[in-house]
Amino acid sequence: MRMPSRYLFPLKPAAPGSGVVAFVVLFALLAGVLYGAYRLLCDFLSTGNPFIFAVALFVVLLSVSGIVDSRKRRARLLALAQARQGESICQFARAFPRRDVDAWVIRAVWETVMAWGGRDLVRLNFPLRADDSLALFALDDEEELFDALSDAATRAGRTLENLDHNPFFPLITLRDMVMALNAQPMTPERQQKRDIVLD
Incomplete structure (x- = not known):
């Protein structure tokens, strides 16, 4: 019997205090933007320079x-x-061959895209489809996509070794993301969980 996918590996928690640091940086950026807007307005009012306008x-x-x-x-x-x-x-899981695609990968991609897609996806309880474009979830940027793929790989117990040799790249749809992650090797921890259940 296979171990159910609801036992995904957890993401590593953020370092303590990282939320405070992020808040301070965000506050500093916002203060800088507001100060810059104030200075632009003051300069425009005092000089009337059309470039500032x-x-x-x-x-x-x-x-x-x-x-x-x-x-x-x-x-x-x-x-x-x-x-x-x-x-x-x-319905998302049924879009993939049951015997060929690891259920952990399917669930990990689902949960990762829901987390990365923003509050709107969660609020609407948005049902994903395998042929949905990654651009719909703002994952068309290479760095964002790699970060999301890394999170999904951590949850599914997959490594990202030799990712550049993966036959499912470039990733366009959620189906591509699932198949690419499924083609990656399992981590030793994931292999161990699978072997325990198969015994």
């Missing part, structure tokens, strides 16, 4: 563009969630 206008347009994109993404996720109502990890 152009820079300020560009920053405002960039901010508005980000807000609009975020709302469009949220509306798209809501429409998809309503169309997929009643689906769960079960």
